[in-house]
Amino acid sequence: MTINPGSFINEAVKSIPPSGIRKFFDLVSQTEGVISLGVGEPDFVTPWHIREACYYSLEKGFTMYTSNYGMPELRKAISVYLQKYALEYNPLDEILITVGVSEGVDLALRALTSPGDEILIPDPSYVSYAPGAILAGGTPIPLSTYEKDEFKLTPEELEHKITSKSKVLILTFPNNPTGAIMTKEDLEKIAQLVEKYNLVVISDEIYSELTYEGKHYSFAALPGMWERTITLNGFSKAFAMTGWRIGYAAAPKEIISAMMKIHQFSILCAPIMGQKAALEALINGESEMKKMVHSFNQRRNLIVNGLRELGLDCFEPKGSFYAFPSIKKTGMTSEEFAEKLLLEEKVAVVPGNAFGESGEGFIRCCYAASVGNINEALERMGRFLNRL
Amino acid sequence: MRDLQKEILELLEKDSRLSKTQLAKMLNVTPEEVEQIIFELEQDNVILKYHTVINWEKQACPRVTALIEVNITPQREVGFDKIAERIYRFPQVKSVYLMSGSYDLCVIIEGETMHDISFFVAEKLAPLEHVNGTKTHFVMKRYKEDGVIFSGEEKDKRLVVSP
Numbered sequence: 001m002t003i004n005p006g007s008f009i010n011e012a013v014k015s016i017p018p019s020g021i022r023k024f025f026d027l028v029s030q031t032e033g034v035i036s037l038g039v040g041e042p043d044f045v046t047p048w049h050i051r052e053a054c055y056y057s058l059e060k061g062f063t064m065y066t067s068n069y070g071m072p073e074l075r076k077a078i079s080v081y082l083q084k085y086a087l088e089y090n091p092l093d094e095i096l097i098t099v100g101v102s103e104g105v106d107l108a109l110r111a112l113t114s115p116g117d118e119i120l121i122p123d124p125s126y127v128s129y130a131p132g133a134i135l136a137g138g139t140p141i142p143l144s145t146y147e148k149d150e151f152k153l154t155p156e157e158l159e160h161k162i163t164s165k166s167k168v169l170i171l172t173f174p175n176n177p178t179g180a181i182m183t184k185e186d187l188e189k190i191a192q193l194v195e196k197y198n199l200v201v202i203s204d205e206i207y208s209e210l211t212y213e214g215k216h217y218s219f220a221a222l223p224g225m226w227e228r229t230i231t232l233n234g235f236s237k238a239f240a241m242t243g244w245r246i247g248y249a250a251a252p253k254e255i256i257s258a259m260m261k262i263h264q265f266s267i268l269c270a271p272i273m274g275q276k277a278a279l280e281a282l283i284n285g286e287s288e289m290k291k292m293v294h295s296f297n298q299r300r301n302l303i304v305n306g307l308r309e310l311g312l313d314c315f316e317p318k319g320s321f322y323a324f325p326s327i328k329k330t331g332m333t334s335e336e337f338a339e340k341l342l343l344e345e346k347v348a349v350v351p352g353n354a355f356g357e358s359g360e361g362f363i364r365c366c367y368a369a370s371v372g373n374i375n376e377a378l379e380r381m382g383r384f385l386n387r388l
Numbered sequence: 389m390r391d392l393q394k395e396i397l398e399l400l401e402k403d404s405r406l407s408k409t410q411l412a413k414m415l416n417v418t419p420e421e422v423e424q425i426i427f428e429l430e431q432d433n434v435i436l437k438y439h440t441v442i443n444w445e446k447q448a449c450p451r452v453t454a455l456i457e458v459n460i461t462p463q464r465e466v467g468f469d470k471i472a473e474r475i476y477r478f479p480q481v482k483s484v485y486l487m488s489g490s491y492d493l494c495v496i497i498e499g500e501t502m503h504d505i506s507f508f509v510a511e512k513l514a515p516l517e518h519v520n521g522t523k524t525h526f527v528m529k530r531y532k533e534d535g536v537i538f539s540g541e542e543k544d545k546r547l548v549v550s551p
């Protein structure tokens with residue numbers, strides 16, 4: 001009898017399609033001399049004082065487990081930090097340190113989803129929500145967002161997709177890949193529906209520091225929303241700490257303790273080295289973080305102006321570090337465009353449909369790249385477009 | 389309020405080769421505005437010079453650099469300035485700073501050989517009137533200068549594509 005090891009895999013895992021990003025990654029990796037606007041992380045190395053604090057903690061012998069919730073000092077610092085978004089969480093039992101926001105997304109979905117629940121997810125958006133929903137036994141329901149609405153989630157679209165099975169709404173603004181933000185007024189309209197249909201919200205605010213017009217507004221700060229919101233945030237983007245794998249979830253204690261149950265058995269605790277570094281970031285990292293944001297803003301202007309000069313329609317991204325120009329004019333699909341651009345001019349961008357169907361017709365260009373590389377990439381794209 | 393002058397200066401300080409159109413795009417203003425601001429900054433001697441950081445050692449034409457501590461007696465009415473001027477006018481002197489602490493002037497000097505420098509100290513600097521003493525420290529290795537690390541910029545280690 002021949003055994004097919006693949007037959008042992010569970011049906012939910014099997015049903016998840018391979019990642020569009022992964023496919024593209026393989027293609028780019030085989031090409032030499034590529035200028036990449038395809039990354040999803042800052043081009044800064046973690047500020048030295050943060051790295052240095054980690055050395056110090058290792059020297060002092062901090063190499064053990066922490067509390068399941070994470071280091072008390074770090075949770076305390078996070079509770080103080082979140083006050084800047086008018087959020088009050090008790091560091092004792094309303095904050096949980098996770099292995100990146102990635103773990104936070106997984107825990108939140110697993111803690112909230114029962115079989116058959118529908119999980120409402122803005123589309124396009126970051127790639128892990130829909131698979132996370134499926135793995136938790138739920139059904140992902142995309143909520144289309146459109147360039148004409150500045151890629152905001154509209155109450156009309158939300159209400160249109162709500163059914164009796166709707167349970168969780170994911171909010172993820174500032175958005176990856178569109179750069180869209182939601183203002184307090186935009187969120188208020190969503191909150192009315194959340195209340196009306198008794199939804200619970202997972203708000204991924206990992207790009208909260210990276211806004212370029214006005215300050216980020218947290219969904220849980222709206223009246224009545226604190227009780228029904230899990231706020232997720234982390235250190236990867238604002239502090240250039242992607243490799244440290246530290247994020248956190250903040251929510252009412254009943255929800256945090258449910259997430260904790262899963263976390264303590266699957267992860268135990270986030271690595272102490274990362275937690276020590278994250279603490280340093282919160283206590284002393286603000287000024288360097290502000291400088292990085294300032295520099296992202298300059299490059300945002302550069303790339304948006306540059307793409308528009310090339311004749312591409314580019315909606316103005318007000319947050320995160322991505323520009324999301326439309327390539328519909330070229331008549332190509334996002335994948336065709338990205339592949340051809342890579343092969344002919346060696347510029348890597350990510351096809352918009354990797355982030356959901358509504359991303360079709362767009363490409364994601366990350367501007368966390370050097371000014372020189374952005375200029376060179378724009379020049380190559382110009383040549384490419386001229387030949388079409 | 390937005391301080392456009394400061395933003396331009398900070399960008400040029402890091403890369404003086406950024407063109408006016410580049411700067412304009414990065415700052416979301418017109419090239420004419422940038423041009424005008426730079427013109428004014430140059431007129432006002434805020435921008436003095438656009439210079440290049442060079443690692444001469446790699447070019448196999450090494451230069452010798454020394455930092456000289458100079459103790460001087462300040463003079464009535466002109467204080468340290470007059471004597472500082474007599475020193476900074478020598479072209480081999482790269483920088484001169486008035487210091488707090490145990491000595492008065494910090495003089496940074498560059499020459500082709502160690503001999504050039506000792507000659508300068510012995511023949512020009514030490515004998516100057518009002519100079520009471522000097523202490524010369526030769527630079528053995530450059531790690532970082534003007535914010536630039538000499539071992540070269542670290543390579544981009546990120547994955548080429550990530551979500």
Ligand SMILES: Cc1ncc(COP(=O)(O)O)c(C=O)c1O
Binds near residue numbers: 101
């Ligand atoms: C919207 C969003 N959420 C979460 C993550 C994952 O972040 P972390 O590094 O904290 O796991 C990313 C990373 O690209 C993201 O863009």
